[in-house]
Amino acid sequence: MTSFIMSEEPKVVRSAFSKHDEPGTTVAGVVLGQQVTDQIDPKTKKAKTTSNGRVLQQAEVTILTRWQVDPDDDGRRKLFVKGNLQKAFRKAILAAGDDDLRVGATVTVTFTGTGQAFNADYSPPKLYSVKYEPPNEATLAQVGAFLEELAE
Numbered sequence: 001m002t003s004f005i006m007s008e009e010p011k012v013v014r015s016a017f018s019k020h021d022e023p024g025t026t027v028a029g030v031v032l033g034q035q036v037t038d039q040i041d042p043k044t045k046k047a048k049t050t051s052n053g054r055v056l057q058q059a060e061v062t063i064l065t066r067w068q069v070d071p072d073d074d075g076r077r078k079l080f081v082k083g084n085l086q087k088a089f090r091k092a093i094l095a096a097g098d099d100d101l102r103v104g105a106t107v108t109v110t111f112t113g114t115g116q117a118f119n120a121d122y123s124p125p126k127l128y129s130v131k132y133e134p135p136n137e138a139t140l141a142q143v144g145a146f147l148e149e150l151a152e
Helices: 083-095 137-151
Strands: 026-038 057-064 076-081 106-114 126-133
Touching (some): 026 076, 026 137, 057 137
Antiparallel strands (some): 026 057, 057 076, 106 126
């Protein structure tokens, strides 16, 4: 197996959404995995904390999309799930009859607009809608094939 340093794989998974996206922008793909990370304040670049000092967390969900913006792009995109996006995910998962986000699930996330800013120092929060379809044999096979190819 080739080492990380010698591999030609992209070293960074691109974000699914950018700050320049317009309402109606949609990202769809199959869930490859998730991890919990600390939220980072965009102004200070430090971990966000509550008034009592607790660090706020988020889920980083990696999905496999059909996007390829250059030859090195393997289609993976990262969703930073917190706040309104977390609420939209929860609603969609429960509506689909599932009880958690699962590898192999198909998700379609649409940026629907912005809400009211909490204060003048920050941008208005983004609002999303999410469609969630639980994993099935085909999507689980797709994840397995992608991960196998990635390991080569």
